[in-house]
Amino acid sequence: MITVDRHDLSLLNELQRNGEATNAALADILHLSVSQVGRRVQRLREAGIIDHYAAVLEPGAVGLDVMAFVHITLDRHGEKRGDAFEQAIRDVPEVMECFSVTGEADYVARVVSHDLASFADLMMKELLLLPGVVNVKSNIALKKIKQSTVLPLEHIVRPNPRKQRIEFARTA
Numbered sequence: 001m002i003t004v005d006r007h008d009l010s011l012l013n014e015l016q017r018n019g020e021a022t023n024a025a026l027a028d029i030l031h032l033s034v035s036q037v038g039r040r041v042q043r044l045r046e047a048g049i050i051d052h053y054a055a056v057l058e059p060g061a062v063g064l065d066v067m068a069f070v071h072i073t074l075d076r077h078g079e080k081r082g083d084a085f086e087q088a089i090r091d092v093p094e095v096m097e098c099f100s101v102t103g104e105a106d107y108v109a110r111v112v113s114h115d116l117a118s119f120a121d122l123m124m125k126e127l128l129l130l131p132g133v134v135n136v137k138s139n140i141a142l143k144k145i146k147q148s149t150v151l152p153l154e155h156i157v158r159p160n161p162r163k164q165r166i167e168f169a170r171t172a
Contacts, residue, residue, distance in 0.1 A: 002047040005169040007032060009153050011040055012049070016150040019053040049166060056149060064112040066119050067141040070127060071105035075134035082106075084131035092130075094122055105137070116140075 004012075010030050014021060021029075023037040030037065044050045059067060074081055082100070089098050089109065098109040111127075113119035119140075127136055157168045 001165060001167060002043070002049060003167050003169045004044075004049075004156065005171065006157075007036075008040055008044065009156060009168070011037065012044065012153060013150075015041070015050065047165070059112050063114045066113040066116060067144075068111045068113070068119060068138045069141070070109045070111050070123075071137045071139075072107040072109060072127070072130075072133055073104070073135040074106050074132040076132070077106075081132040085133065088130045089127075092122075092126055105135075111138075 007030055011026060014026055014029055023034045023041070026032075026037045026041075027034045032040075041050065059065070072085075074085060085107070086098075086100075089095055089107075094111050094113055096110045096112055098107055100106065101108050109127075111119070111122065113122055119138075123136060123138065127133065156166055
C-alpha cells in the first residue's frame with residue numbers, strides 16, 4: 001500500500017501524458033522542487049505504480065496499417081492447456097495485447113499487421129496453430145476513434161471499498 005497526495009496524482013497525470021518530461025519541467029508544472037519530484041518519482045517506481053517508460057509509436061507510420069481484435073477459443077480448459085497457449089502467444093510479435101476474458105471466447109488479442117494478406121497468413125499459419133486453439137474469430141478495426149495510455153486517476157481521491165494498492169492522503 002502506498003499513500004499519495006495531490007502532488008503525486010498531478011505528477012502521475014503529467015508523466016502519463018509526457019514520459020520524457022524532465023524533473024525540472026515537472027517541478028515547474030507542479031510547483032515543487034526538482035529534488036522533491038525526483039524523490040516522488042523514485043518512490044512511485046519502487047512501489048510499482050510507475051511500471052516503465054516507453055515511446056508510443058503510431059502503427060501506420062511504421063507500415064502496420066491493419067489492426068484486428070482476435071477472439072480465441074481453446075479446445076478444452078485447464079491450467080496446462082492455458083499455460084501452453086499463453087506462453088506461445090507471448091512469442092508472437094504481432095500480438096500487441098492479449099487478455100483472458102469471460103464470454104464467448106477464452107482470450108481476446110489486439111493484433112497488428114502490415115496488410116490483409118499478412119494478417120491472413122498470421123491467422124492461418126500462427127494463431128490457429130497455437131496450443132489448444134480450436135476457434136479464432138477476428139474483427140478488423142476500420143478507424144481508430146480513441147486509444148489512450150493514460151489511466152484515469154480521479155477515483156483515488158474518493159473512498160473506494162475495493163482493494164487497491166494506492167490511497168489518497170487527506171490533508172487539511
